[in-house]
Amino acid sequence: MREGPDIARIASLVGDPARANMLTALMGGTALTASELALEAGVSLPTASSHLSKLMEGGLLTLASQGRHRYYGLAGPQVAGMIEAITGVAASVGPQRVRPGPRDAAMRVARVCYDHLAGEQAVAMLDRLVDKKVLIRDDNDIRLGQSAASHFAALGIDVESKARRPVCRACLDWSVRRSHLAGTLGAAILDKILLEKWARREKDSRAVVFSPLGKQAFEKVFLA
Amino acid sequence: MREGPDIARIASLVGDPARANMLTALMGGTALTASELALEAGVSLPTASSHLSKLMEGGLLTLASQGRHRYYGLAGPQVAGMIEAITGVAASVGPQRVRPGPRDAAMRVARVCYDHLAGEQAVAMLDRLVDKKVLIRDDNDIRLGQSAASHFAALGIDVESKARRPVCRACLDWSVRRSHLAGTLGAAILDKILLEKWARREKDSRAVVFSPLGKQAFEKVFLA
DNA sequence: AGAATACTTCGATGAAGGACGAACTATGCG
DNA sequence: CGCATAGTTCGTCCTTCATCGAAGTATTCT
Known part of the structure; x- marks a missing residue:
């Protein structure tokens, strides 16, 4: 048929x-x-x-x-993107079988989403980057602002897209119900966070835990 | 769990x-x-x-x-996006139960994909717009080029994003296996094509059939 | 080699849910 | 009002498939 x-x-x-x-x-x-x-x-x-x-x-x-x-x-990323899309629909239509218990408080704050950061910290970061016009946003569409190249170069991140993936993309955060940053840039930022040891991944979990100093450093760079 | x-x-x-x-x-x-x-x-x-x-x-x-x-x-668009994402994965991993019979030759050339144009014509159009640098593409990420606003304004299309959707987005074309243009801009272009009566929708089908003159007009505007 | 770990295959069981015909409700038409 | 069309609800049949225990294969350790 x-x-x-x-x-x-x-x-x-x-x-x-x-x-x-x-x-x-x-x-x-x-x-x-x-x-x-x-x-x-x-x-x-x-x-x-x-x-x-x-x-x-x-x-x-x-x-x-x-x-x-x-x-x-x-x-691959295409499969991950599909899962994200389904998760997005499920989060917005679903009658939430969610119980945001203290158990996953750490997950709500910061966690890994395939290859980038998600959770409250990630949502706050995207908001701030948009406020500062480093990134420019039309709902789900995110693109680089004028200052993006220099802004990220200062952090050792090259925003030129070499990979076969979008540089920036919005990814709906199920815990906060708002978007955070995905794409190669989102992945590069997570790499940076882990490389600088600002945070470490919790064993057997997607949770990402910031050290006190790491949190300061992260906030200085991304939330200032 | x-x-x-x-x-x-x-x-x-x-x-x-x-x-x-x-x-x-x-x-x-x-x-x-x-x-x-x-x-x-x-x-x-x-x-x-x-x-x-x-x-x-x-x-x-x-x-x-x-x-x-x-x-x-x-x-809504979110649900349509999810279907697209699943279709994309299915098209790329699936062992194609496809038989590109003459029956759906028209579908391969041009068809509707939710609210925008898909098929060979649509793929060619996106390629051309990228060639002309009206749109700038990083794989699945598409953004407006310098000349986009004036280019589309001449066609009576406003590229300013008022809606809660991305202006441009790549959508994988299952018949051609390459991307065409989705998003509000893709929708606006399909509107224009139908409004100008360059093409009409085939009854009981997603196929879009160009009239001889309409095809000329479309190619002059988008494929020149 | 023998034992332990990691994982898969086989076979039987059982529950979930997709299918349709028949009967029921709602709207429109003359 | 009576008849036709559009759609839903109900009851029943039947296939599909998720599940697990037991047994089988592969790899590493000592």
């Missing part, structure tokens, strides 16, 4: 809770082993293995075998 | 073939009745009705009742 790509096939892969949890976990940007993903999804190892082979077959994941460990990761 | 929006719920709504066909049909931009959608999805009326109420409950559709007709349409 219909022509074109088989969108139901892809969507139904994401449409299972266990697989959706795995994909969400992989939005953390680092590849995870089958056991870790089983834990994350709350299913047994055999079940997880079955899901993983389906996701592989569907082309949503990549696999890197290292000895007896098999590391699964998102197949 | 996991917090945040219920992405599996949304994805599983799209993950059923019948519903996916309906949503794809609605990417045509015009609202359709329950019977039309049933036909499009290849299911009986009761089945379609059941699917439609699920999609409504999920917040993916809007409903406008007119007499005994009930017109269903996509809930």
Whole structure:
């Protein structure tokens, strides 16, 4: 009846809770082993293995075998973008099954979203960059302002786009319900934050924890 | 186990073939009745009705009742964007169950994608606009060039973004496997094409058919 | 080699949900 | 009012697929 790509096939892969949890976990940007993903999804190892082979077959994941460990990761930015888009819709239409408990307070403040920073800090950063006209924003569309090149060069970040991805992009933050910065620039900023050791990634979590001094440095540079 | 929006719920709504066909049909931009959608999805009326109420409950559709007709349409640009993202992934990973038969030759040349033009013509147009530096492109990120405002003003199109949507955006074309122009600018250009009667929409299809004179005019303006 | 860890495959079970026909409601037309 | 068209609701059938335990393969450790 219909022509074109088989969108139901892809969507139904994401449409299972266990697989959706795995994909969400992989939005953390680092590849995870089958056991870790089983834990994350709350299913047994055999079940997880079955899901993983389906996701592989569907082309949503990549696999890197290292000895007896098999590391699964998102197949690429396009897949990550799709997950973001679905998350965005779910966040805006969904009757929130959210309970912003103290448990994930750290997640609300700052966390990793595939390869860039998300959470309150990230939202505040984007707001400030737009205020200072370093970035210029039309809702979901973000582009570089006049001063962007020099502003980021001073931080050792090259804004010239060499990669096959947008430099800037808005990514809806599910915890704050406002956008933060994605794209190569967002990824470069997260790199910088971790490289300078302003913050470290919490083990087994997407949370990003700033050190007291790191927080000062970050705020001086991005929120001043 | 996991917090945040219920992405599996949304994805599983799209993950059923019948519903996916309906949503794809609605990417045509015009609202359709329950019977039309049933036909499009290849299911009986009761089945379609059941699917439609699920999609409504999920917040993916809007409903406008007119007499005994009930017109269903996509809930908004965010939902359309999600469908695009899924379609993009499906097109790039999928082993194409495509048979580019002569039947949809017209679709390959030009068709509607929610509210903008897609197909070979649209891809060629974007290429040309980038060549002429009217638009500047970093892969999926597209922004206005210096000459954009005057260029489009001459066509009666205002590029200032008033709406809550990006002005320009790249949208992956499943038939050509390259990008065409979406966003408010893409929508405005399609409006212009239809308003000037350079082309008309094929009945019961997303295909857009240019008249001989209209094709000349379009090519003169956008492909010269 | 033998044992332990990491993961997959197999087989059986069970629940979720997609399908349609028949009956019901609502709007329009003569 | 009676008939036709548009759509929904109900009940039932039936397929699909997620789940897990048990057994099998692969890799590393000692």
